[in-house]
Amino acid sequence: MKVLLQHIAHARSGDKGNTSNIAVFAYASAFYPLLKEQLTAERFKAFYRGAIQGEVIRHEVDNIEALNFVCHGALGGGVSRSLSLDNYGKALSAAVLGFEMDVPDELASQLRGPR
């Protein structure tokens, strides 16, 4: 079945200079391999369209079942010079929650949140 990422993972973004790191955390162990397989750096960057200007590097953090996307050129030059209303890009992590995932039907009972 197709579900939005928000039902299988949570996310938080942080800023450093003009780089945003957007970390994605599996709600259950069964979801982590799906994230690794489907949420590639290329698809992640494409999903953010023009919002990420530079390279996206994906770190796999197996011990806590998370993916950390380091997104260069995502903060309009950095917090102090950015013209964005969200200077720190704190809300950037919410966008990925709308990424569409393919999840096996047998994992339906482990999905999180209202659908």
Added chain:
Amino acid sequence: MRDTTLRIGSGAAWWGDRVSPAGVNAEHGRLDYLCFETMAEATVSAAQVRARRDPSFPGYDTYLDDRMRAVLPACMRQGTRIVSNQGWLNPDAAARRIVELLQELGIHGVKVASVNGSLITDRVLALTDTIMENGQPTATLADSLISAEAYLGAEPIVEALRGGAQIVVTGRVADPSLFLAPMMFEFGWDPMDHEKVGAGNAIGHLMECGAQVTGGYFSDPGFKDVPEPWNFGFPIAEVEPDGTVVITKVEGTGGAVTLQTVKEQMLYEVHDPARYLTPDVVVDFTRCRLEQVGPDRVRVTGLTGTPRTPTLKVSIGCTEGFIGEDMFFYAGPGALRRAQLAKKVLEERFKIVGLQAEDLRIDFLGLNAIHGEATPADAPEPYEIAVRAAARTRTREEAAKVGREIDGMAVSGIAHTGKRVPHQDRTREVIGVWSSLVAREEVPARVSYFES
């Protein structure tokens, strides 16, 4: 050397953080140490700009009095030591102010230490070569330089604690180092023991953002719910001499400490999780293990690190011109169509008045201002849209053109334009922040002592 659990609490995660949870931690946290982190990247540069304009500005955390009044009585009564980077530009003045506050409270004989040395504005162009972000020589910043600070590590704080300080106040120190210092001092960890220091610094990283590890910045209704998100307790680290830790909070406070809250904070502002660079050590988060060992209690084991680098990071604040910004509003049927025409009008007006902008954006708040191009094309049309224009320019006069052209929309604009009274200044100064590296031996710290 201490061989029992050390309790370290957080009192602030940034300058604007709430004050009362620090008081709760001081009163009810049974703390050995309470640590305050009050600086963001641009805090010192902004303080320098203010100091140039306002000679009466003492140069330290503008909430220092509030924070200290909230915690000093309980901390001094219970023997809790305080480590804080509220000194900003002027740690000595902050230390003297803390002494005054202690005396006001009738608390005498308390030793307060200041840690200086992070400010290297006058030497930065001689000590550094290259700007990390763009590869240019740092000398290119000579004309715009406001301030430069190296991120010091934990060692000068340890020195101050060894010198008998009950309260240590610093300038720029790497955030996790504020929490690491008490562990190094109490457990006698060698600065070169990268495994222990790596664990301690990782614990500092979990603590440095205050409520972010106890349920702050976490609630997402229906997906991630935490109790009483209006009443977060700030975190407490129960650290063992071997560098393992339980993250918890005062019972009865709001929020939660769960595997999820700890994981989110673990990767916050981290790039490569196996190589998180700090002045003290390179932290490795990739081998740790998390267990929920009780309500609001998460144990983290296996935190470690690798040897530190020979350099310290320097943050360089520069004047970078101005930003002009204002907004106006549409509502009701057809709001988006009118907003789109208004955007076109503004773009043409900016051409007519010859706006010289280094960067310009016109957002539709309620539609695309936050995620920009990533906004789904089929997002439903909202009922209300604010049109916001912002431009970055070299001079304040250019920046003022944004507000002037938006003023024109009042009588020469589109039907049903909602407009605010424009009497406030709609320009602000931009402080650009750049990074560089300096050899650590070029930045000696200096510890001074004061007494109440």
